[in-house]
């Protein structure tokens with residue numbers, strides 16, 4: 183601890199007359215704690231073996247910040263450690279440096295994206311950054327978007343808007359379509375939207391984990407004939423299990439034919455539209471009505487960071503605008519709280535803005551390329567006589583040993599996870615179609631070639 187750190191004079195709130203020197207030194211001590219953790223991130227397990235963090239309730243008399251340091255430390259050192267190069271289990275990469283700074287600024291400003299008068303510059307930033315994303319994705323000037331605290335909320339924003347745009351918001355036959363590998367958030371969305379399980383049509387996949395396009399058209403026709411009112415088809419751009427991409431362009435054709443809203447769940451894969459090397463179907467994003475993109479999942483923008491980009495911003499306005507009687511309104515600027523389900527909302531856009539400004543288009547490309555290269559290297563190094571692998575064009579791969587029954591698989595995967603953990607590797611163990619898999623997600627920029635070689639050597643010997 184810095185000796186000059188004056189613990190006593192930290193004010194409850196920063197103010198013009200307040201002790202800014204003390205705040206500065208408290209912030210710098212906090213940064214030091216965090217940076218120490220980063221500097222040890224390769225020595226610390228991806229997931230600490232045990233947590234020594236104990237919750238202690240607030241006392242009658244407030245505690246000095248200095249006295250809280252031990253507790254903060256034990257919280258930090260009992261946390262999941264995404265910056266360890268072996269952290270390859272989920273879509274939770276290490277935090278991008280400038281994004282951490284963005285979070286600090288957002289906290290300091292404490293503005294509210296509910297309304298322009300509570301976040302004048304940041305509301306404009308969010309509007310314009312969403313519009314920039316939309317143009318990058320190939321949409322025209324009617325497009326725009328909104329940020330929300332996660333992909334689940336943006337999928338909900340999209341489905342609610344789709345249903346509203348077709349005037350089906352109170353129709354009990356309102357139905358939407360997903361593929362078998364679509365994200366679980368759609369089940370949640372259906373519950374929130376008051377839709378029964380028979381109002382979700384689930385389309386089978388082909389053997390590459392993509393929506394089967396022939397079945398899609400058949401099911402649409404059958405369901406319309408049975409009185410269902412379909413309002414949206416969801417195409418997944420990057421499935422959770424193996425990063426597959428549904429045939430977006432063909433799905434778009436079918437949606438046009440039946441006048442259905444096409445929503446793309448690009449929570450995982452949407453950001454790959456920034457890749458200079460084109461991946462099949464990603465350049466058809468602009469044929470959709472809406473797309474969810476989660477920069478928190480691949481680029482390392484700190485959580486949460488999710489955008490919903492829509493072809494026509496009016497659709498969000500119509501679905502969500504209620505008027506905010508206690509706030510000023512400006513005909514020329516829609517308050518950001520009227521474009522989605524969230525009301526008060528933090529300035530999460532700052533860390534996305536700073537993060538991608540810092541990376542630049544070439545830095546984004548570099549991070550995305552690296553993720554793909556690592557997945558390919560791993561796939562190459564894994565013994566293909568021993569394992570069946572499942573992956574799409576992105577950075578996710580699931581695998582199981584060949585010739586092993588489902589009971590043995592449960593034990594094998596669980597044992598494999600333990601052995602990997604002892605070697606500071608964390609992979610996930612998804613349960614999918616009645617059996618366990620191991621899954622690796624290569625979104626960790628700190629993972630180097632030799633880590634992947636070590637990982638595959640361990641697995642090949644198991």
Ligand SMILES: *Cc1c(COP(=O)(O)O)cnc(C)c1O
Pocket residue numbers: 273331332333334335337365367418420421422447448449450476486488
């Ligand atoms: C993570 C994920 C979501 C949900 O996003 P959250 O930010 O966790 O709410 C939706 N779809 C896909 C494909 C995802 O991977």
